[in-house]
Amino acid sequence: MRSVISFPDRGHWGNRNYRGNCSGHVQKSLIEQYQPRLFVDICEGGGTSKDVCAEMGIEYVGLDLRHGQDYTRDDILNQLTRPADMVFSHPAYHTAILYSGNMWGEADPRDHSRCETYEEFLEKSRVMLSNQREATKEGGIYTSLIGDIRKNGEFYSPQADFIRMMPRNELKSVTIKMQHNTWSGSKSYNKMKHPYIDHEYLLIFERTAKTLIQVSWDKALELKREIAQTWRTLIRLVMMKLGEASLAKIYKEVELLAGPKLASNPSWKAKVRQTLQMHHNNVQRGVWAA
Numbered sequence: 001m002r003s004v005i006s007f008p009d010r011g012h013w014g015n016r017n018y019r020g021n022c023s024g025h026v027q028k029s030l031i032e033q034y035q036p037r038l039f040v041d042i043c044e045g046g047g048t049s050k051d052v053c054a055e056m057g058i059e060y061v062g063l064d065l066r067h068g069q070d071y072t073r074d075d076i077l078n079q080l081t082r083p084a085d086m087v088f089s090h091p092a093y094h095t096a097i098l099y100s101g102n103m104w105g106e107a108d109p110r111d112h113s114r115c116e117t118y119e120e121f122l123e124k125s126r127v128m129l130s131n132q133r134e135a136t137k138e139g140g141i142y143t144s145l146i147g148d149i150r151k152n153g154e155f156y157s158p159q160a161d162f163i164r165m166m167p168r169n170e171l172k173s174v175t176i177k178m179q180h181n182t183w184s185g186s187k188s189y190n191k192m193k194h195p196y197i198d199h200e201y202l203l204i205f206e207r208t209a210k211t212l213i214q215v216s217w218d219k220a221l222e223l224k225r226e227i228a229q230t231w232r233t234l235i236r237l238v239m240m241k242l243g244e245a246s247l248a249k250i251y252k253e254v255e256l257l258a259g260p261k262l263a264s265n266p267s268w269k270a271k272v273r274q275t276l277q278m279h280h281n282n283v284q285r286g287v288w289a290a
């Protein structure tokens with residue numbers, strides 16, 4: 001398997017008329033690469049994984065909300081006889097294609113494609129990925145196929161958010177998959193201001209022994225570090241501009257750069273002083289230099 005994959009012919013697996021279906025070559029490549037014994041697809045859709053696994057003689061479990069299994073509420077592991085070697089997800093790309101009330105049944109509020117906001121979509125995605133991870137055996141693979149979205153002038157890249165959500169050391173590959181034969185691809189895009197989206201991502205993670213609590217703890221630490229770095233960058237930019245300046249001038253410039261957001265942080269002046277002390281030179285009382 002390579003980090004760029006392209007299958008102009010989706011192959012004979014699954015229902016090609018199920019909107020948003022993927023090429024079975026994706027699952028086939030994953031199986032050839034990792035040789036799983038138990039493969040689980042938690043968004044089975046038109047049954048692409050089911051057909052690939054049947055053809056390759058791989059034990060398979062397929063779940064989908066259309067059959068009543070909701071990965072945001074139902075524990076995946078509970079629905080298996082043992083932790084899986086590979087757990088695959090191919091969720092809705094936010095609201096790009098509606099599933100319940102469109103591809104099957106009545107509109108269902110549990111449907112991942114019916115999230116009202118992108119934040120809700122991400123929150124459900126985090127549960128999906130964690131649930132997927134918990135159902136994967138130690139050393140096994142959990143993987144997700146997801147694309148970028150451009151809607152009402154906004155660009156969203158869930159793959160970047162998915163990567164941020166999961167343990168850094170478990171990410172093993174970000175594979176680019178070229179998209180072919182999409183409905184939107186048949187339109188004319190001559191007048192588009194920004195490039196047309198022609199690819200999606202296959203994110204591959206390898207599960208370690210870390211518990212969910214450890215994973216959440218590590219993520220909280222990462223966030224703390226990121227906040228500290230944001231302050232460091234902000235003060236660095238201010239000092240770049242001012243060169244040498246009094247604390248009062250530095251506060252003023254920080255306020256200008258950070259804007260109204262600062263008001264929500266009552267201890268921001270202390271944070272500025274702390275960052276100056278750690279990374280800049282105190283040339284005389286109350287005066288700092290880059």
Ligand SMILES: C[S@@+](CC[C@H](N)C(=O)[O-])C[C@H]1O[C@@H](n2cnc3c(N)ncnc32)[C@H](O)[C@@H]1O
Nearest residue numbers: 020021022043045046048065070071090111112
């Ligand atoms: C992009 S499609 C998967 C297509 C599939 N890979 C194929 O080749 O046909 C996403 C699927 O996720 C299902 N789904 C949406 N919300 C879900 C949820 N909360 N739990 C489980 N499945 C969900 C939809 O019913 C839909 O079948």
